């Protein structure tokens with residue numbers, strides 16, 4: 001498994017930093033965002049270290065597809081039945097703060113704190 005020892009999401013994927021887990025399998029991990037914008041706000045990440053979406057290619061298409069397919073399923077399991085947003089911030093202009101690909105899934109009743 002490709003990991004970056006200084007990356008916070010790699011540490012979460014390795015279980016070295018605690019998270020509130022929503023889902024886990026061999027390839028993906030989902031956990032609640034530590035600073036939620038919405039009543040439900042979780043992140044879906046690949047367990048392998050991929051810094052940004054710019055670093056993905058055809059070989060990642062199936063995995064990225066699985067991330068997308070998981071979003072509605074996990075949202076529903078968490079009681080989000082009236083809609084949600086999916087966001088992947090990428091690069092400086094995309095305001096990506098953590099350099100490990102992650103998909104935000106935000107939902108729940110309005111109003112939200114942000115977004």
Ligand code: AMP
Nearest residue numbers: 008019032033034035089095096097098
């Ligand atoms: P981004 O701006 O897309 O890179 O967002 C990074 C997200 O990761 C932010 O929403 C943070 O609140 C969230 N985050 C940072 N550290 C942690 C952590 N240890 N556990 C859960 N979420 C985190």
Ligand code: ZN
Nearest residue numbers: 007010049100
């Ligand atoms: Zn990483």
